[in-house]
Amino acid sequence: MSRTLQCIALLLATTSPAYAKDAFTGTWKGDIKESALSTKPSAALIDQGVYTCSSCIPVVKIAADGAPHPVAGHAYYDAMSVTVVDPATVKYTTSKGGKPMSDATATLSADNSSMTTVFNDTSAPNGIAVTGMTVSERVTAGPAGSHATSGSWRQTNQTQVSDSGLVFTFAKAGKVVTYSTPTGTSYVATTGGPTVAVAGDPGWTTVSLSQPNLNTLHETDYLDGKVIGKYVMTVSPDGKKMTMDVNDIKYGRTSTLVAYKQ
Known part of the structure; x- marks a missing residue:
């Protein structure tokens, strides 16, 4: 599952008396309605039997014939199919190594x-699915003759x-921070320490942390050594609300996500 979707969706499962005074330790759940999602649009085209996702990195261009086609350069899938069901409906599937990743x-x-x-989304390494529904508003129409x-x-x-997909876990002991999600992504990092490996997410391989004050945590995400995202996480004075300012460098998107301690 993508990092962006893990951020819109947060959980920390362990609360220990030893960490009770730490602002971040606890179980958190994202609140999409209170979040300010990126305003940068995504773009796709289905025309003359060909599907093109121009906002994908790298761009995806395959036949929209319902059959799986190889797709290179994407961490979460290596094949994709696009099926035009009717004039108003399209179905998409992805797989990796023959294993279904999403539909x-x-x-x-x-x-x-x-x-x-x-x-x-069934891409999680532990097999736990993330399901849901996105609602998008049109910014621009496709060219004449293309699918609606x-x-x-x-x-x-x-x-x-x-x-x-809406929960994540932080457990903090001194400078050591343990992060995990129900879908199997995790890391153990030291604030101010070296970059460390992230387990369970092929699209996010290493991470580093810094902590300028007790209620603020800075996270930098990397993919194969290249910075792909930066996050500033701030816990409210009462310890109940976390605000995450997200800079998705790879896709050029910024957003502000909100989560509440459970």
Whole structure:
């Protein structure tokens, strides 16, 4: 599962009396409706039997014929299929090494101004799925003759994600921070210390932390040594709310995510 989806979805499962005074230790759950999601749109085109995702990195361009096609350069999948179900509906599937990674069905509203995508993400190493629904608003239309889902789209706060994708765990003892999610992503890092390995996420391989004050934690994410994201996590004075300012460097998106201690 992507880091962006893990951030919109947070959980820390262990609370110990030894860490009771630490602002970050505890179980957290993301609140999408209170978050300010990135306003940068995504863009895709289905035209003359070909699907092109121009906002994907790298760009994906395959036949939209319902068959799986090889896709290179993506951490979470190496094959993808695009099926045009009808004039308002498209189904997408991905796989890696022959194993299903995700499936999603996008359906346009009657006035073509919004699109609802129901998804099932099974890419987690421990097999726990993240399911949900995204609702996007149209920014631009595709060219004449293209499928009606073509164009650019901006995600809205009507998006819904299962609890398996809305929780993360922090346990902090001194400068040592342990992070984990229900889907199997984890790391153990020292604030101010070296970059360390991230387990369970091929799209996010190492991480480093710094802590300028008791209620603020800075995280830098890397993929194969290259910085792909920076996060500033701040816990409110009452310890109940976490605000995460996210700079998704790889995709050029910024957002502010909100989570509450459970």
